[in-house]
Amino acid sequence: MVLPHPTTRRRPTPVRALPPPATRRRAARSWALLRLTRPWFWPLGWAAAYAGSVLATHTWLPPAAALPRALAALVVLGPLVWAAVLAVNDLHDLPSDRRNPRKAGAPLVTGLLTETDLVRCHVGATVAALALALVAIGPAFALGTAAVLSLGWLYSAPPVRLKTRPGRDVAANALAVGVLAPMAGWSLHRPVTGYPVLVAVLGLLLVAALYLPTTVLDVDADTTAGDTTAAVRWGTRWCRRAGLALWAAATGVWLTCCHLDVLVRRESWALQDLWAPVLVAGYAVAVRRPTIARLAVVCLLFAVPAADFLTAWIAAGPM
Template identity: 55%
Template sequence: MTAATLVVAVSRPWFWPVSWVPAYLGLVLADRQLTPVDPPRTLLALLVLGPLVWGAVLTQNDLHDLPSDRVNPRKATAPLVTGEVGPATLRRWYRRIAAAALLTALFIGPLFVLGVAGVLLLGWAYSAPPLRLKTRPGWDVAVNALVVGVVSPAAGWAVTGDPLDFPWQFALIGLLFAAAVYVPTTVTDLPADTGAGDTTFAVRFGARTAYGVGLALWVSALAVALLCAATDTVVPRSTLGPQLVTVPLLVTAYAILTRRPTIPRMAALSLVFAIPTAGFALAIT
């Protein structure tokens, strides 16, 4: 593969929508329309939140996860595992991608730069020693939930809105949903993480507890969304009826799909959740 192809492979394009979707919701919430008010700055934000931030974060992750990646079937084709790139090359890529993310963020605004710097710092703290929060149960969940569920939608909001006006209720809903989705992913890598000595949430507490905690977080997120709709706060009251119908279905889907989580099952859960997500976007415009 060419160097450019390897860089894309390390940045894992299938991860980019994990930031793009909540960022888009934040953008729609700020603009009250489905199409962006400021397309150039929106495109720059998508560039930063997709390939640049994920590229920087995942190069760090690959560098420090090599022992577990070597025994993880899902990571068998990772460039560092196959030997197509070496650690020195990944470190060089990290510096360049991180710098590109920060420089591009300057065109969006100073607080956006601060947010990107914070995400890069959390990415380092998650993967790299001495902190390596991935191996500190609870912290691994908190970091991912904060970045995906709070920072990403706040970044979308900040493209055109005042970052200080970002609604905390939406942040809470995002935090709970993101945590609920992340917890089962620690179960999918349980054998590899156990073998490598990485004490993730699932390694520390077990798959059964992880399942219960994830389900509780999912139900809590849905409950907060219902409460917001009932009080017409951030979530429009017009969604209350549809939510009352879809909430039992979403709880059932989560309970079934995360019982023995796999990547295809988590993808299916994302597709199920896309339906009320689209409904919310339509309701606030």
Template identity: 45%
Template sequence: MHSSRQVVQTLPRPAGELMVTGARPGGFRTLVELTRPWFWPVSMVPVVMGMLFAYKAPGEPAADLQPGRYVAALIAAGPLLWSSVLAVNDAFDFETDRLNERRRHSPHVRGQLQRRQLLGFAALAGGAACLFAAWSGGLIFTAGMAGVLVLGWIYSAPPVRLKGRPVWDVGCNALALGVLGPMGGWALTRSVGEYPVSLAITGLFAGAALYLPTLAIDVDADRAAGIRTTAVRFGLTVVGVLGILSWTVAVLLTVHLTTRGQVLPRQLLPTQLTLSSLLWLAYVFLSRRPTIRRLAILSAALGVAFVFLWIPA
């Protein structure tokens, strides 16, 4: 009888090939593991928030609310965007993932997908994301989508590979999720030039806060693979403190903007203070022992809180 155990070959292999013996395609399961649906809310929520900001901002929007186009924008910003970015990440993270207990059963480590297949899938998903973006939001939204895809590439792929550059890894993700995401949602109905700088700064801190705990999840594997992330360089305590400080600054800035009537009507300040306190506590709790699913729950909770605030506004 032949053993069904998979054996990962770590000996020299041709460039671009991820070799594992005994692996077979898993169909739907492989697709789910590749696209990781639990990531999708992390980028979809900021876009929804940007839509809400634009909808309630003073003055007339430049475009009417069209639900079909909004749905297309969310498909682009969620499933398609993550499918592309994660495929690129997997293509260049084999050495790290094979050392990572959380990732060593992933399709590319099991040998179901080779690097050229992952990059081909990334190109296909990225192209589809841009097409959906063009139909839903026009040139500006498409440019923003392309910008996030480029950030995803330079985060994972050499020679830049920001993933292995302390501080830059955080800044790259904070920019993509906290600034470009909400700005993209805003641009669906309003001029991007009208996007408040104060919201961009708030989003930058929120994006950093959401990304920092992910570094703690994989710090051991990153250290073993020689990848100098911010967590590897400065340690988990510093990363945890920076995450809480960033989240605190984002919450306080949002409250401050509401007191000035720039984000929400002032009469909703008591409700916002309550929800902001709950979100702060949720962050402290969920980031204490972070997992990707916990952080996705946090992102979804953030979106629900904003919708709850905006409905009566």
């Protein structure tokens, strides 16, 4: 037998030591806490607040003097508010989540996080959000943050649990995301008393239309758990149709405002006219079998006319 030359022998591959079990568990719990906050939801608050900021300043970017407040607002409206609201939501949704295939990997369902972990997350995020809002931004923003956090608690926690009170659940979500979030961006630069009422109405209609299909996603699990959501009470078909009616109404009000120069004057609103049927058709297709991803696509479709309107708003300048 001929042995290979020593210089050609393959060196043994070093075995990498696995991190200790405690380290792996801490990493898994940290990742679970991040997932609990649903980072893919953060842009909802950011986009709404950004629109309010543009409406207030008539510029795409906030003034340099307001930049520290704007950055603090990103932290409050992103990870902190969502962590506080979703921790209490997951805590009280556990009975239905255990029956819901879509929530099979939820940290509380799998046992990776405990109920005590969620309570601590809720309390810590709530305190941090209110403190940062008050110290780094201002009392008006802090008051709005407190209102959003209160609505989040009332939506999920008994005995009120607005989630199981069809109609009021829609109103709570529409008020938080459709009115208070853009008003938060506005309040960074101007008094909230000057926020356009018509924009608030549009926000209510749009977010109500986006919320209703989300109740369809978990209708079976909610029925089994005894949670009387909008889809459980009124049926999935009614929720889809009501959502489409609200979306079409918001689109109609939007076009009317454009052509009557209610908010801003411009010679041509051609893109708004062309995109309105796309908006309505896109929503109708998405809610036939609603998913979070499809509703996100609807939001992206809405971003096109919204950007066109804000462009006209900026060009018009302060009234």
